[in-house]
Amino acid sequence: MNKVLKKSAAVLGLVAVSIAASAATVHVMTRNGGSSSSYTAQSGLESVTSANEYGFQNAAYAIGSRQIGNAPDLTPAAESSVKAVVHIKVKKTQQVQSQQMIDPFEFFFGGDPRGNSRRSEPVVGYGSGVIISNDGYIMTNNHVVEGGDELSVTLNDNRTFKAKLIGSDPSSDIALIKVEAKDLPTIPFGNSENLRLGEWVLAVGNPFNLTSTVTAGIVSAKSRAAATGDQLGVGAFIQTDAAVNPGNSGGALVNAAGELVGINTMIYSQTGNYAGYSFAVPINIAAKVVSDIKKYGTVQRGMLGVAGADVTSELVQKEGLKVNEGFYVADFAEISAALAAGIEKGDVITAIDGHRITSFAQLQEQLSRFRPGDAVQVTVNRKGAEKTYKVTLRNQEGGSKLLKQSPNGANNRLGATLKELGANELRAYGLSYGLVVQSLQSNSALRKAGVREGFVLLTANNVPLRSQSDLNQVVSALDKAGSQSRSRRSALQLRGFYPETGEVVSFVVDL
Structure with missing residues (x-):
């Protein structure tokens, strides 16, 4: 779990629609959140339980934030969200290789002279999770629970439950687990698209096994293509400067209103500990991932079927482009929804359903909201002329139907x-x-x-x-x-x- 963020994935590749949050497999996290530009006096912690669009039961807090000088009062958000962030303990078996003395027979006559052997050793890892439904559903990072033989969850009130893995998505580094309990405290989902640069956010988790820890920072960047070496499906992270460390992975990033706006996933560090940069999977991506896992058993990724690169000044000069930002379409997948709709090589994608696109990361973020079979309006700039096409997204197999989890996978x-x-x-x-x-x-x-x-x-x-x-x-x-x-x-x-x-x-x- 406690890994260091790896160096950034390339921008080339087919655009996977629902590519859910990728957080690298780094086992340290970061949180970003946004709050309203105006803050009202706290009216209390009254909450109303309701089913949200993702199919989970959680509470919408009736809290605002008071101003203290020029900064919001984050205490209501901190006090409410910490109750719904859990400590996850993972027991697993790890294969360890031991090297024995050199066998001279093998050395001279072939084979492996080092006499290597492998043995199994039990290991224990820790991380964080967020209760997103009062009947026991918990969101966390895939790298927290990956390979776990036994999962246990400790709540903020020190109650401990055994947990089972409902499903996970390595490409977004998001997983869904469940405990058998009722009337649990939850964090309501916010809207990560509404975050603004400079907004205050809280990172809530269990760094270094220090349970129920809250740190504060601001949103440093949005749609950040984090520097990772893993082939992750998400390149649109929320970057914050809220302190996160090993053990924070899977914890909550909340805004000043106490709403969940991200899942802390990784940090950028050369030491493995916090160095000023942390990254979170936007909740708009993560929520879709766990919703798909719960409903379909697998993540439904809509594919646009294009490959290319961000528009740069060099690319503008080389290709004679008429716009200075967007995603340049250089090629198509073997079966491409974009090609079938009329988009051509050399087009620059500038908007999805009216949402401005300036980079591949933003394109991923917008497409991640959709599933195969969904129709989106794709706006392109073609030699200076703006055109809009209706594109029906495809699945990973080239069809337009939702994929079912195969028991014989x-x-x-x-x-x-x-x-x-x-x-x-x-x-x-x-x-x-x-x-x-x-x-x-x-x-x-x-x-x-x-x-x-x-x-x-x-x-x-x-x-x-x-x-x-x-x-x-x-x-x-x-x-x-x-x-x-x-x-x-x-x-x-x-x-x-x-x-x-x-x-x-x-x-x-x-x-």
């Missing part, structure tokens, strides 16, 4: 947790793609085939594994072929290598 079939390699890992290994085996179930198909944790998958049945969906498609094709030929058992041929030795290995996995 590749991860479930293989009994493993897989993760796409981050940019730093790809660079270190000299690869352009790959999936790493993070954990294995005790009786999994991969373990039976001889695969160990840490193995990097490169191909499946000779198909390059550039993403998790590539593996899912290979497994689906095997299932289809097996259903047509009952006498033939499905066999998956995997090829990859172990980073610690560089040994390239192939496995045959029976499904």
Whole structure:
């Protein structure tokens, strides 16, 4: 959990609509929030429970903020929000490699002379979470709960509950867990789009296991493409200067009205501790992610299907563009919603549904609100002329329907947790793609085939594994072929290598 923010992901790539908040897998967080430009006297902490648009029951506080000099009084927001931020304890098993004495026989006659062995060791991690529904739903970061064998949640009143993982989304670094309890305190959702630069925000969490900690700062930037090395799905973070540290991950970023405006996810630091920069996933992105997880079992990402770059002065001169900001369309996906709607190479996307677009990060942020099949108005500048197109967003498979969580998905079939390699890992290994085996179930198909944790998958049945969906498609094709030929058992041929030795290995996995 307590990781350091990694260096920034590239702006090129297909625009994934609902790309939910990516926070790098850094295990330190940051919060940003916004408040109204005018503050009224506190009228009390009366709240009314109601179902919000995301399908969770939480309370809307009837509080305002008093002015003390030129700064708002943040005490009502702090006192109310701290009750709904929890401490999460995660127990997991970690594979540790130990190096033994050199075996001279292996040294002279081949094999691994170092006599490496692997053993399992129990580890405990900590983080924060936010109660978003009074019946026990809690939002946190994926990297907080990832690989956890046992989750426990401690409330602000010191009650402790066992929690279960409802679902997670590694690309946005958001997860949804649940405890069996009723009438829990909650934080109402705010609107992260309404945040303004310089607004006061509070970061609420459990840094260094110091429970119920509140720090204050201002919104330093919006739609920030944080400097991370991971291939995250979100590049539109809220940047604040509120102090966050290891253990804050998954905690709340609230505005002066006590509304949840972000989920603290990572920091920028060379030491692992707070250095003045922290980043939060906007609640408008995070809320959609957990809503999809609860309703569909998986995140519904609408795809625009374009690739390109932010407009810069160099690009303006090179391509003869007539605008100085926006997202330049250089290419399209194999199946592209934008291309089908009439958008062309060389167009500059300047607005989505009337919301101004000045960068790829803003494009992601706007599209993250939609699902496959949703229609959006995309405004482009084409050689100085402004045009607007109605684009029906597609899913990751190129269709316009919502995707259902498959009980026979590749991860479930293989009994493993897989993760796409981050940019730093790809660079270190000299690869352009790959999936790493993070954990294995005790009786999994991969373990039976001889695969160990840490193995990097490169191909499946000779198909390059550039993403998790590539593996899912290979497994689906095997299932289809097996259903047509009952006498033939499905066999998956995997090829990859172990980073610690560089040994390239192939496995045959029976499904």
